[in-house]
Amino acid sequence: MMRTEYVKVPMRNGGEMGAYVAYPDTTPAGSVIAIMEIWGVNDTMRHHAKEYAEAGYICLVPDLFWRQEQGVELSDRNPADVEKAFDLYYGFDYDLGVEDMEDVEAYLRTLPESNGKVGAVGYCLGGKLCYMMCCRTEIDCAVAYYGTYIEHNIREVGNLHRPFMLHMAMKDRWVQAEVNELLLRKLSPNPLVEIHQYPGADHAFARHGGLTYSKPEADKALDLSIEFFNRHLAPEPANA
Structure with a gap:
């Protein structure tokens, strides 16, 4: 039986961020x-956590909006939730978000169940944070699903120094074709970057239960992401 729990992650400013964690059956494991x-x-993110735990990873879902409001849980099928979600989205501080993710990373590296390796996977807003983490932090690797507004920080591309995978939905109304073309031009020359394109996929194609969920693309992207984590989050080989 998979173990899951809600935890409080200590933050550098003295506060605490709530998080949901799913643990694999076998540890130590990458996170x-x-x-x-x-x-x-919400249910979608808890589902993702269980997917990665089933693949052998400790998976933590941080309460990203904790500085604005704690414990937010919304649905794309509720009009009032949609309004609230966008209010929170446009009030979000990305720079503080990256710092918060560094604190989560530090927390995971010290768990007794951890092998010391930590990666990240992010969706939409979380996808942009994954890109920024690969530019600014020592995360072991990161995967972005249809990251929004990465182009606003494309000037940081020269600092991208950690393995990074990007899943591009080519019918994405939030990431226009011109933006995807820009990202391809700017990111592809970096040997640490892998980009996968999904020609018929819309934004949030991996959002379980969401309006634009598409199982074939979601399954393919999950397989690629797990393979990527398997490469980069394995424990360091013991010295001979």
Whole structure:
């Protein structure tokens, strides 16, 4: 039986961020920070956590909006939730978000169940944070699903120094074709970057239960992401 729990992660400013964690059956294991879209720590994110735990990883879903409001849990099918989600989204501080994810990373590295390796996977807003983490932090690797507004920080691309995978939905109304073309031009030359394109996929194609969920693309992207984590989050080989 998979173990799951809610925890409090200590932050550098003295506060605490809530988080949901799913643990694999076998430890020590690598860890994955699953960074939400704009809907909070909801059923979709708990589902993602369990997917990665089933693949052998400790998976923690941080309460990303904790500075604005704690415990947010929203749905794309509720009009009032949609309004609230966008209010929180546009009030979110990305720079503080990256610092918060560094604190989560430090927390995961010290867990008794951890092998010391930490990656991240992010969706939409979380996808942009994954890109920024690969530019600014020592995360072991990160995967972005349809990251929004990465182009606003494309000037940081020269600092991208950690393995980074990007899943591009080519019918994404939040990431226009011109933006995807820009990202391809700017990111592809970096040997640490892998980009996968999904020609028929819309934004949030991996959002379980969401309006634009598409199982074939979601399954393919999950397989690629797990393979990526398997490469980068394995324990260091013991010295001969």
